[in-house]
Amino acid sequence: MFTTKRTFKFDGTGEGRTQAPPTRESLHGHALAMLARREHSAGEIRKKLNDIGGDADLIEDVISQLQVRNLQSDVRFSESYVRSRAERGYGPRVIEMGLRDRGIDRESARLTLESSGYDWCEQAIDLRQRRFGADSPTAPKERARQLRFLQYRGFAGREISAAFKGEVSYDD
Numbered sequence: 001m002f003t004t005k006r007t008f009k010f011d012g013t014g015e016g017r018t019q020a021p022p023t024r025e026s027l028h029g030h031a032l033a034m035l036a037r038r039e040h041s042a043g044e045i046r047k048k049l050n051d052i053g054g055d056a057d058l059i060e061d062v063i064s065q066l067q068v069r070n071l072q073s074d075v076r077f078s079e080s081y082v083r084s085r086a087e088r089g090y091g092p093r094v095i096e097m098g099l100r101d102r103g104i105d106r107e108s109a110r111l112t113l114e115s116s117g118y119d120w121c122e123q124a125i126d127l128r129q130r131r132f133g134a135d136s137p138t139a140p141k142e143r144a145r146q147l148r149f150l151q152y153r154g155f156a157g158r159e160i161s162a163a164f165k166g167e168v169s170y171d172d
Contacts, residue, residue, distance in 0.1 A: 019053075027054045027062045035066070039077040042067070043103015078104055078112040086118050089127045094154025124155045124163035136164050 022030070027049050034040050034048060042063050049059045066072040078099055085095045092113050099109040128146060137143040143164070150160045 021053050021055060022049075022058075024058050024062065027052075027058055028065070031062055031066055032071070035071055039080045040072065041074050041077045041099075041102045041104055042072060045072065046103070074104055074108065075112070077102075078108060079116070082112055082116045082118075086116065086123060089123070089130075089153060091124065091150070091154030091156070091159060092118075092120050093156060097154075120155065120159045121162035124150055124159040125166060127153065127155075128163040129166075134166070136166065 030049060030052060031045050034045060040048075045063055045066075046059055049062065050056070054062075063072065081099060081102070082095055085098060090098075096106075096109045096113060099112070100106060104112075128150060131149065132146055137146055146164075147160055150163055155163070
């Protein structure tokens with residue numbers, strides 16, 4: 001229906017005024033400012049530039065220009081995101097969903113997780129021991145509580161099983 005977005009700002013006179021859509025230079029500046037703070041996926045940049053009213057073609061041009069100059073890389077973003085989340089105690093399922101939410105396709109997310117070098121069983125063991133202590137729970141309620149916690153954090157059955165045994169099994 002509408003090809004350009006207009007934002008309304010209050011000008012202090014009691015009436016709203018329209019603002020012209022952002023130019024290529026201002027979109028580029030916004031994107032650079034975002035990338036100066038941390039890595040962003042192309043999908044995140046696209047969404048944020050669209051939110052400020054940028055034209056879709058201009059946004060794609062800006063993102064392409066950033067990628068050509070190697071200022072934006074979805075691979076670099078994915079690696080950074082996986083490292084950050086794994087260090088905070090999240091498992092591969094939650095991390096993969098987070099990457100997908102940020103515009104990274106499923107195959108790229110899985111490849112990044114596989115090549116990350118993390119041993120997810122070791123991660124689950126470490127997290128469970130830090131959170132609940134080294135001893136495995138004997139009460140069924142406590143075991144269920146710890147299991148739910150690890151599931152919520154994104155660990156799969158094999159990893160959770162290893163966390164309760166306290167050892168890594170590579171029999172699969």
